[in-house]
Amino acid sequence: xxxxxxxxxxxxxxxxxxxxxxxxxxxxxxxxxxxxxxxxxxxxxxxxxxxxxxxxxxxxxxxxxxxxxxxxxxxxxxxxxxxxxxxxxxxxxxxxxxxxxxxxxxxxxxxxxxxxxxxxxxxxxxxxxxxxxxxxxxxxxxxxxxxxxxxxxxxxxxxxxxxxxxxxxxxxxxxxxxxxxxxxxxxxxxxxxxxxxxxxxxxxxxxxxxxxxxxxxxxxxxxxxxxxxxxxxxxxxxxxxxxxxxxxxxxxxxxxxxxxxxxxxxxxxxxxxxxxxxxxxxxxxxxxxxxxxxxxxxxxxxxxxxxxxxxxxxxxxxxxxxxxxxxxxxxxxxxxxxxxxxxxxxxxxxxxxxxxxxxxxxxxxxxxxxxxxxxxxxxxxxxxxxxxxxxxxxxxxxxxxxxxxxxxxxxxxxxxxxxxxxxxxxxxxxxxxxxxxxxxxxxxxxxxxxxxxxxxxxxxxxxxxxxxxxxxxxxxxxxxxxxxxxxxxxxxxxxxxxxxxxxxxxxxxxxxxxxxxxxxxxxxxxxxxxxxxxxxxxxxxxxxxxxxxxxxxxxxxxxxxxxxxxxxxxxxxxxxxxxxxxxxxxxxxxxxxxxxxxxxxxxxxxxxxxxxxxxxxxxxxxxxxxxxxxxxxxxxxxxxxxxxxxxxxxxxxxxxxxxxxxxxxxxxxxxxxxxxxxxxxxxxxxxxxxxxxxxxxxxxxxxxx
Numbered sequence: 001x002x003x004x005x006x007x008x009x010x011x012x013x014x015x016x017x018x019x020x021x022x023x024x025x026x027x028x029x030x031x032x033x034x035x036x037x038x039x040x041x042x043x044x045x046x047x048x049x050x051x052x053x054x055x056x057x058x059x060x061x062x063x064x065x066x067x068x069x070x071x072x073x074x075x076x077x078x079x080x081x082x083x084x085x086x087x088x089x090x091x092x093x094x095x096x097x098x099x100x101x102x103x104x105x106x107x108x109x110x111x112x113x114x115x116x117x118x119x120x121x122x123x124x125x126x127x128x129x130x131x132x133x134x135x136x137x138x139x140x141x142x143x144x145x146x147x148x149x150x151x152x153x154x155x156x157x158x159x160x161x162x163x164x165x166x167x168x169x170x171x172x173x174x175x176x177x178x179x180x181x182x183x184x185x186x187x188x189x190x191x192x193x194x195x196x197x198x199x200x201x202x203x204x205x206x207x208x209x210x211x212x213x214x215x216x217x218x219x220x221x222x223x224x225x226x227x228x229x230x231x232x233x234x235x236x237x238x239x240x241x242x243x244x245x246x247x248x249x250x251x252x253x254x255x256x257x258x259x260x261x262x263x264x265x266x267x268x269x270x271x272x273x274x275x276x277x278x279x280x281x282x283x284x285x286x287x288x289x290x291x292x293x294x295x296x297x298x299x300x301x302x303x304x305x306x307x308x309x310x311x312x313x314x315x316x317x318x319x320x321x322x323x324x325x326x327x328x329x330x331x332x333x334x335x336x337x338x339x340x341x342x343x344x345x346x347x348x349x350x351x352x353x354x355x356x357x358x359x360x361x362x363x364x365x366x367x368x369x370x371x372x373x374x375x376x377x378x379x380x381x382x383x384x385x386x387x388x389x390x391x392x393x394x395x396x397x398x399x400x401x402x403x404x405x406x407x408x409x410x411x412x413x414x415x416x417x418x419x420x421x422x423x424x425x426x427x428x429x430x431x432x433x434x435x436x437x438x439x440x441x442x443x444x445x446x447x448x449x450x451x452x453x454x455x456x457x458x459x460x461x462x463x464x465x466x467x468x469x470x471x472x473x474x475x476x477x478x479x480x481x482x483x484x485x486x487x488x489x490x491x492x493x494x495x496x497x498x499x500x501x502x503x504x505x506x507x508x509x510x511x512x513x514x515x516x517x518x519x520x521x522x523x524x525x526x527x528x529x530x531x532x533x534x535x536x537x538x539x540x541x542x543x544x545x546x547x548x549x550x551x552x553x554x555x556x557x558x559x560x561x562x563x564x565x566x567x568x569x570x571x572x573x574x575x576x577x578x579x580x581x582x583x584x585x586x587x588x589x590x591x592x593x594x595x596x597x598x599x600x601x602x603x604x605x606x607x608x609x610x611x612x613x614x615x616x617x618x619x620x621x622x623x624x625x626x627x628x629x630x631x632x633x634x635x636x637x638x639x640x641x642x643x644x645x646x647x648x649x650x651x652x653x654x655x656x657x658x659x660x661x662x663x664x665x666x667x668x669x670x671x672x673x674x675x676x677x678x679x680x681x682x683x684x685x686x687x688x689x690x691x692x693x694x695x696x697x698x699x700x701x702x703x704x705x
Contacts, residue, residue, distance in 0.1 A: 137161065141561065147307045149564065152419075152521045157557070159525060159584050163532050164553045166261060170254045170539065170546035177250035178543045179231060181243045188238045191229045192611060200459040203467040203611040205229035214380075221482065222386050223475040232478070234470040234541045235612030244614040244624045251540045251599065258536070258592060266585040319414040326412070341411050348407065348425055352432070355396040359433045362392040363440035389440075389476070390483040393433045397530070398487075401426045401523050420583060422522045427587050430530040431594055434480075438537070438598050441476060445469045446606060460607035468612040470541045470602070477538025477545060484531050485552050492563055500567040519568045524560070525584055528553075529591050536595035540602070 103119070138161060146154035182188055191205045205228040219225030229236055237243060292305065329337070369385045384391075404425045408418040445461050447453035455462045466472050499517060535549045604622050608615040615621045629640055642648055 138557070145561075145564065147303065147305065149519060149568070151308065151311065153519050153564070155584065156519075156521050156524050156528075157560070159588075160528060160553060160557055160560070162261075162265060163528060164550060164557070166258050166532070167535065167546045167550040167553060169257055170535075171544075171550055173250055173254055173257070174539070174543045174546060177246045177253070178237070178243075181240075181246050182231070182237055185240055185243065188236065198610060200463040200610040201467050203235075203609075205235065205468075218383050221383060221479075223478040228471060228475070232542060232544045233474045234543070235468045235609070237614045239614050239616045241624070241628060245628050247543075247614050248603070248621065248624065250543075251603075254539065254546075255536075255592070255596060255599075259589075262585050262588050262592065266589065315415065322412075322414045337412050344407050344411060348404065351400055351403065352425075352429060355400060355429060356432060356436045358396065359389065359392055359436045360440055363389045363437055364443075387479060387483060389437055390479050393437065393480070394483060394487050396433060397426075397430055397527075400429055401526075405520075405522075419522055423526065423583060423587065426522060426526045427529065427590070430526055431533060431591060434530070434533060434537070435594060437476070441473060442598070442601075445473075459610055461609070463610070468609045469606075470609055470613055473602075474538050474541030474545070477534050478542055478548075480534045481531065481538070481545065481549060481552065484527070484534075485556075488527075488556065488559070492559060496563055496567050517568050519564055526587075529584075529587050532588065533591035533595050536592060537598055540599050 100122075138157070142154050142157055142161075145157055192203050205225075215225065219227055223233065227233070231237075237247065292309075366385055366388045369388070374381065401422070404422050408422050411418070411421070413421065443449075445466055447456040447462055450456065451460060455464050461469055496517060531549065531552070535545050538545045602621065604620060606620075608618055608621050610616055615624060618624055629637055632640075
C-alpha cells in the first residue's frame with residue numbers, strides 16, 4: 001500500500017510539474033513525454049509547422065521558441081529522412097517519399113550542380129504548392145459552417161467560392177482580350193448619328209437632352225439609355241478586325257476554362273461519391289474508430305469535428321431506416337407506392353408545363369405592352385413591363401420549389417434520393433424557364449425562323465423592333481442578374497430577419513414556430529447555378545457581366561454567411577456531402593451546356609447587327625475567323641485548315657477510341673482486383689470471428705475444469 005501511495009504521489013507530483021510554468025518544472029515537459037507516444041508520429045503526415053502534443057499556449061507565445069524548435073526538427077527530418085516503411089503514411093505517400101528520396105540521393109551523389117539545383121527547385125515547388133493550398137479564401141469559415149450546419153451546407157459555400165473563382169477568371173480574360181484592345185487601338189467612336197439611316201433602319205441608343213433622375217434610375221435598372229452605349233454591352237465595341245478576333249476568342253477561352261475547371265471538380269467529387277456508395281467510408285465503425293483527427297488543437301476545432309461526425313451518423317441512421325422499411329414491403333405496398341410516385345410525377349409535369357407557358361406568354365406580351373401609350377408615358381410602369389419576364393420567372397422559381405419539397409417525402413425515397421429529385425425538378429424548372437425565355441427572344445429576332453418574312457427579309461433579322469439584337473439579349477441577361485440580386489436582398493431583409501425578430505419578441509411555441517428557419521441547400525444551390533447560367537449566356541453580349549456577377553457573388557457570400565449564423569438553425573434532416581460534391585458540378589455542367597447552345601447558334605447562324613458591334617457588315621459572326629486566317633502566311637493557313645479536315649479528324653477519332661477502350665479494360669481489371677480484395681477482407685473478418693468464438697469456448701471450458 002505504501003508503494004502504491006508513493007507511486008500515486010509521484011505521478012501527481014509529476015503532473016503538477018507538467019502544468020507548472022516552464023521555469024518551475026523539474027522534470028521532462030508534457031510535450032517531450034507525449035512526443036514519445038506512437039500516435040505522435042501521425043503529426044508528420046500533417047506537414048511542417050504543426051506543434052507537438054501537449055504544447056501549451058504559453059509555450060507558443062514564449063518568444064516563438066516552440067515554433068522554431070518544430071521548424072528545426074522538421075528540417076532535420078527532411079535532411080535525415082526515415083525509412084519509408086517506418087513512416088505512418090499511406091502506401092502511395094510512402095512510395096512517393098521513397099522515389100523522391102532516391103532521386104535526391106542520386107542528385108547529391110552525382111555532385112552535379114544542375115542536379116542539386118533541380119532538387120532545390122522541386123522542393124520549392126512543393127512548398128509553394130502547400131502555401132497556395134493554405135491560402136484558400138474562407139477556409140476556416142467553411143470548416144465552421146460544416147461543423148455547425150453539416151457538410152451539405154458547407155458544400156453550398158464551397159460551390160459559391162468556386163463560382164466566384166470562375167467569374168474572376170472570366171472577368172480578367174474579358175478585360176485583357178476585349179477592353180484593352182478596344183482602347184489600345186484608339187478611342188472607340190460614339191453612337192450613331194440620329195439622322196443617319198440605312199436599309200436596316202436606324203439605331204438610337206439613348207435620347208438626347210436633359211435626363212431626369214427617375215429616367216437615370218430606369219436606365220440603371222434596365223440597361224438602356226446611357227448604359228446601352230457603354231463598354232457593358234456588345235453594341236459599344238467598334239468594327240475592328242483584331243478586336244473582332246479577340247472578342248470571339250475570349251468567349252471560347254472563357255467557356256473552355258470553365259469546362260476544364262468544372263470537369264476537374266466533378267472528377268474529385270465523383271471519387272468521393274464512389275467511396276461513399278461503396279460503404280468503405282460510411283460504415284459506423286469508420287465513423288466511431290477512424291474519423292477522428294488527432295491533430296486537432298483547440299476547443300473550437302474539436303467541437304466542430306464532433307458536430308460533423310454527429311451529422312454524418314445522423315444521415316447514415318436516417319437512410320438505414322428508410323432502406324430497412326423498403327426491404328420489408330409487401331407486393332401490395334410496392335404497387336401502392338409506385339402508383340403514388342406516378343401520380344406525383346404527373347402533377348410535377350403539369351406544373352412545369354404551366355410555368356413554361358406562362359414564361360412564354362409574359363415574354364411575348366411584353367412587346368405589346370411596351371407599345372401602349374400609357375406604358376410609354378409612365379416610367380415606373382415601363383420599368384415594370386420591362387421586368388415582366390424576370391418577375392414571372394422569379395415568381396415561378398419562388399412558388400414551385402416548395403411544392404416539389406412537399407412532394408418528395410411522399411415518394412418514399414431516402415433523404416439523399418429526395419435531395420436529388422428536388423434538385424432535378426428545380427434545375428429543370430429554372431434552366432427550362434431560361435430556355436423558354438431565350439426561345440421567345442429567338443422568335444422575335446429571327447421572325448420565328450422565317451428568313452423570308454417581311455421584317456427579316458432585308459437584313460436577316462428583325463431590324464425594325466431590334467436594330468441591335470445582341471445588345472437587347474445582353475440587356476435581358478443583365479436584368480435577370482440584377483433582379484435575382486434584388487430578390488435575394490429583399491427575401492433576406494423583408495422575410496428572414498423579421499421572422500427572427502418575431503421569434504425574439506414572442507417567446508413560446510408560436511415564436512419558435514415562426515422564427516425557426518433552416519438553410520435550404522437545394523434551393524440556394526440551384527439559385528447559384530441559375531445565376532451562373534445567365535452569366536454564361538449573356539457574357540458574349542454583355543462582356544462585363546462576369547465582373548458584375550463577381551461582385552454579386554462576393555456580396556452574396558457575406559450576406560448568406562451572416563444570415564446563416566444569425567437567423568438559421570441546423571437542418572433537422574441532412575444529406576451526404578458526397579452527393580453534393582458530385583451532383584452540384586454535374587448540374588453546373590448542364591447549365592454550361594445549355595448556355596453554349598444559344599451563344600453558338602448566334603455565332604454561326606444569326607446574321608450580326610448592321611448598325612452596332614465589332615462584327616457589323618459580316619454575313620455571320622464566325623465569318624471574321626476565315627478572313628483573319630486568310631491574312632496569315634501560307635504555312636499557318638495550311639496547318640489550320642489541316643486541323644479542320646478529315647485527314648486530322650479520323651486518326652484523332654481512332655486514337656481516342658483506342659485510348660478509351662484501353663481505359664475501360666484497365667478499369668475493369670482494377671474492379672476485379674478490388675472485388676477480390678474485398679472478398680479477402682470478408683474472409684479475414686470471418687476468421688477473426690471464428691477465432692474469437694473458439695477462444696471464448698476454450699476459456700469457458702478451462703474455467704469449468
